[in-house]
Amino acid sequence: MLIDSAKIYVQAGTGGNGCNSFFKDIFNRKGIPDGGNGGDGGNVVLIGDSNLQTLLDFRYNQHYKAEDAGHGGSNHKQGRRGKDLVVKVPPGTIIRDEANGLLIRDIAKAGDSVIVARGGSGGKGNTKWREASHGAFGEERTLLLELKLVADxxxxxxxxxxxxxxxxxxxxxxxxxxxxxxxxxxxxxxxxxxxxxxxxxxxxxxxxxxxxxxxxxxxxxxxxxxxxxxxxxxxxxxxxxxxxxxxxxxxxxxxxxxxxxxxxxxxxxxxxxxxxxxxxxxxxxxxxxxxxxxxxxxxxxxxxxxxxxxxxxxxxxxxxxxxxxxxxx
CATH class of the missing domain: 3.40.50.300 (P-loop containing nucleotide triphosphate hydrolases)
Structure with a gap:
């Protein structure tokens, strides 16, 4: 059976927190700030795949979340970036934002791709004598998928x-x-x-x-x-x-x-x-x-x-x- 419409919820990864850390030794007892930045959260990416012909899978799996990032560490260690979540859709899929009905992308052929939710930015560490900050939340949205078959x-x-x-x-x-x-x-x-x-x-x-x-x-x-x-x-x-x-x-x-x-x-x-x-x-x-x-x-x-x-x-x-x-x- 051809399933040619679906609604899915996507959420990008949250950025990692910046680290609040001070390096101390016998020569510097006040401490030198050395907290690293948090990593950026992963994006949610939709890409056309010629092996798919329907939106059937999205009827059973409607929630998609990219990986959260790692937190910053002491000694200026940068937090690990969250992995992108790549979601495959059949060529001919039209993607719209449910909130406003606007067209996000027409995946006309295999290999076409679009980032539908961007990962949150990582928080800043205190390495530059600033206060460490938390990572931002990733974008989240509900998408409407509509399939128009691609045939000659x-x-x-x-x-x-x-x-x-x-x-x-x-x-x-x-x-x-x-x-x-x-x-x-x-x-x-x-x-x-x-x-x-x-x-x-x-x-x-x-x-x-x-x-x-x-x-x-x-x-x-x-x-x-x-x-x-x-x-x-x-x-x-x-x-x-x-x-x-x-x-x-x-x-x-x-x-x-x-x-x-x-x-x-x-x-x-x-x-x-x-x-x-x-x-x-x-x-x-x-x-x-x-x-x-x-x-x-x-x-x-x-x-x-x-x-x-x-x-x-x-x-x-x-x-x-x-x-x-x-x-x-």
Missing amino acids: AGIIGLPNAGKSTLVSKISNSHTKIADYPFTTKSPNLGVVKFHDNAFIIADMPGLIEGAHSGRGLGDKFLKHIERTSVLVHLVDMCPIDGTDPIENYKKIENEIKLYSSVLSKKPKVVVAGKMDLSGAMDALARFKKNIRKKVIPISALNNEGLDSLVIEIYGKVKNAKEKSEENNS
């Missing part, structure tokens, strides 16, 4: 359009498949190999009318395709409920547009699915005449048209990445 391509369509079957055929994903709507309850990721290259594809739960406003948890699912480079719109040419493929296509396109104008402008690959069924060829001819866009017919069940589809998706993903790199350079 996202498959969209109505429930039972055949998305899970398609993803399982072209990738290494093994999703639950059955002949009834809403089999997929959460997004699934698969890796599609293309010669010496590969791209990540996301199987999104089926959308329905009103998805943009939250109907059927549609808004929660739509947010996961915001990071994708390419949208793959799979349309069932022979819906079991007898609905019109053209109208079904328009419904999903309208939901995408209502949810986000930016999302609706992403490159798309239109796919006609279940071409192995009786009447699919006639439906495809009518569909292409009305849609007036390039349509790739497939039968995932019979492994027909899948190579052409992978080539088309890979080409659009590659172009999208090249444009993104040009814009960022």
